[in-house]
Amino acid sequence: MKTKLLIITTILGFLIIAPLKGQQSGNAVTDAILKAYSARMFVSEPVNDSDIETILKAGMKAPSARNLQPWFFTVVKDKALLKELMPNITDNNILIVISGKEGNTVEYDCGLASGYMYLAAQALGLGAHIYAGPVAAINTSKKEALGIPEGYRAIMVIRVGHTDKSVDAVSAASSRKKIEEMVVYK
Numbered sequence: 001m002k003t004k005l006l007i008i009t010t011i012l013g014f015l016i017i018a019p020l021k022g023q024q025s026g027n028a029v030t031d032a033i034l035k036a037y038s039a040r041m042f043v044s045e046p047v048n049d050s051d052i053e054t055i056l057k058a059g060m061k062a063p064s065a066r067n068l069q070p071w072f073f074t075v076v077k078d079k080a081l082l083k084e085l086m087p088n089i090t091d092n093n094i095l096i097v098i099s100g101k102e103g104n105t106v107e108y109d110c111g112l113a114s115g116y117m118y119l120a121a122q123a124l125g126l127g128a129h130i131y132a133g134p135v136a137a138i139n140t141s142k143k144e145a146l147g148i149p150e151g152y153r154a155i156m157v158i159r160v161g162h163t164d165k166s167v168d169a170v171s172a173a174s175s176r177k178k179i180e181e182m183v184v185y186k
């Protein structure tokens with residue numbers, strides 16, 4: 001039931017509430033979606049393991065075509081590896097590499113898992129940012145170091161960490177196109 005609600009509110013959030021920044025709706029799930037933004041001002045407070053586990057479980061709850069769950073997650077905490085993947089990363093941030101097993105809907109499925117993890121991190125009061133940037137380099141030379149299984153390739157990377165609390169969601173969020181440009185009712 002909770003998963004269904006999250007799917008519905010995620011779709012509504014993307015379709016209907018597009019231009020809004022840092023708004024509230026009076027519902028915990030939609031509030032988390034409406035307040036979410038791609039964090040850029042991270043601080044070095046460590047992310048606790050139970051939050052990481054909750055974020056991973058949220059990713060695993062994502063729907064996938066034929067329930068194939070074609071994803072594999074690498075949680076990167078090793079400082080040297082983190083710097084290789086993202087040279088300017090803040091201390092004690094973590095990266096989660098979402099890899100997918102080849103198949104028709106792998107990017108869509110892994111995209112949903114990424115979105116769920118992004119929102120779960122934000123709902124837990126953490127900052128999160130999705131990156132496609134490091135993916136090519138990972139697939140060229142870092143799959144083994146990241147424990148990515150044979151037949152899988154990196155699809156997306158999510159950075160998670162604590163954020164500078166002086167940054168508020170309204171000013172940090174990027175704007176969205178106007179609702180009239182993207183929605184039609186028939």
Ligand SMILES: Cc1cc2nc3c(=O)[nH]c(=O)nc-3n(C[C@H](O)[C@H](O)[C@H](O)COP(=O)(O)O)c2cc1C
Pocket residue numbers: 036037038039129130131132133134172173174175
């Ligand atoms: C599939 C995907 C790939 C992205 N790749 C990058 C990236 O490589 N570097 C980056 O700084 N941000 C990246 N982003 C973050 C977007 O730039 C950001 O979500 C967008 O500008 C909207 O900003 P907001 O989330 O703060 O509202 C990516 C987001 C998505 C969904």
